[in-house]
Amino acid sequence: MKDILNFINGEYVSNVSGKTYEKRNPVDNSLIGMVHEAGKPEVDAAVAAAKAALKGPWGKLSVVERCNMLDAIVAEINNRFDDFLQAEIADTGKPATLASHIDIPRGAANFKIFTDTIKNVSTESFEMRTPDGKTARSYGVRTPRGVIAIICPWNLPLLLMTWKCGPALACGNTVVVKPSEATPSTATLLGEVMNKVGVPPGVYNVVNGFGVDSAGSFLTSHPDVNGITFTGETKTGTAIMKAGADGIRPVSLELGGKNAALVFADCDFDNAVATVTRSCFENAGQVCLGTERVYVERPIFDKFVAALKEKAEQMKPGRPFDADTKIGPLVSKIHQKKVLGMYAKAKEEGANIVFGGGIPDMPEELKDGCWVQPTIWTGLPETATVVTEEIFGPCCHIQPFDTEEEVVAMANNNRYGLATSIHTQDISRAMRLASEIEVGLCWINSWFLRDLRTPFGGSKQSGIGREGGVHSLEFYTELRNVMVKY
């Protein structure tokens, strides 16, 4: 039996409570291991270690020395690529083709981009004349914020954790990571990499457990945590923001979405169908940037619905390493129940089910996995539950539209504002709409195409703050002004 421990001050440790919980594989519900839940004593120890490490050898490294250490982390993740791949796949059940192209490479790239950023970023400087005729020069100095709490979701575990850990460490902070209870393995494994490359104890810590009354809330309410960065549900973001208010700690929040794809009659049809297929069904729809509302201009509506249905039919569910697997299971029984509840709600509210709507027929040995069918609906009003609420499953509702004004109004009529994709060959229209749609991220004739130097985050109830490239420095550093009179 595998034990998934906590990683505190450079050592793998259990807990004083003796509490453990089962981590099961969502493909077939087999037991992967027992997770040792961190309680208050373990969270206190992790934060104390992180605080002490700021004053230890880590805090004395030059930027270049720190970046060299991060480069070694990148190399070691790549050396242990298969270990990370196996761990991520066991936790999530996602296809190996996906994890090996996105999750694990981004786990390494998320450190690399921020060593490049931190080595090349400048701060402003101004000169002025003083009233007594002398000169004063001001300049900015960036210092680490301190101990950063990183609270992660389960959909892209290594990718989303390193997206925060990379810049935090590059800026000289120390971190305490709380992975999702559903996906503890890769964050825990990264502790081995830290030790191998000589990252000092206490710089990177992992506390496993749940949110409320567990590791998550113990961590976010800890007074020695200097900043909290979170990706996950908007409701949890609200709780985390409240926790941050005590002690005036800054928060960076990447939250939910109910993203719209706008497909115009003049689009490159095959590209639009292929891209919307990915944005609806990739990672079994468990991507905050994913599309759950598709708006198609009326002249191509029927053709588009038929084409997307054909793609959904080809999404073969199966084991992660089978060559013909196109879609994995959902992450957990809890999430499967939530998504199937939404499928039932769509039916109850009168949806026309174009495809799916239930559990696929799986071979006997996989029947206990967390499978759901890719699902397409039409015919619902814009007020229907599955058109307004985030589902986080492989599904979408397709609505026809007649005018640009109408589709912009429908796309914006939602409390979230994370991402959109616009499919048209009219570049003027695309650029016009890109500024009218209320989102943090807008893709034109593409989706989830990432340049890690660019600002990433959501508007409205999809988040606060932007991370990526130099934008991450706003959260992970304090910008101090120094004025010298001479």
Ligand SMILES: NC(=O)C1=CN([C@@H]2O[C@H](COP(=O)(O)OP(=O)(O)OC[C@H]3O[C@@H](n4cnc5c(N)ncnc54)[C@H](O)[C@@H]3O)[C@@H](O)[C@H]2O)C=CC1
């Ligand atoms: N990237 C995204 O936008 C994601 C959105 N979701 C959405 O959220 C729904 C629920 O998924 P969950 O994993 O339960 O998301 P969640 O937002 O509840 O959990 C994310 C992380 O926050 C922690 N957490 C929960 N409550 C906390 C609290 N009060 N204080 C500190 N930490 C806390 C959890 O343990 C986990 O590590 C999904 O069905 C989906 O709709 C889920 C995962 C990612």
Ligand SMILES: O=C(O)/C=C/C=C(\O)C(=O)O
């Ligand atoms: O590319 C990224 O940095 C992030 C992608 C996806 C999410 O944030 C998410 O699904 O939560």
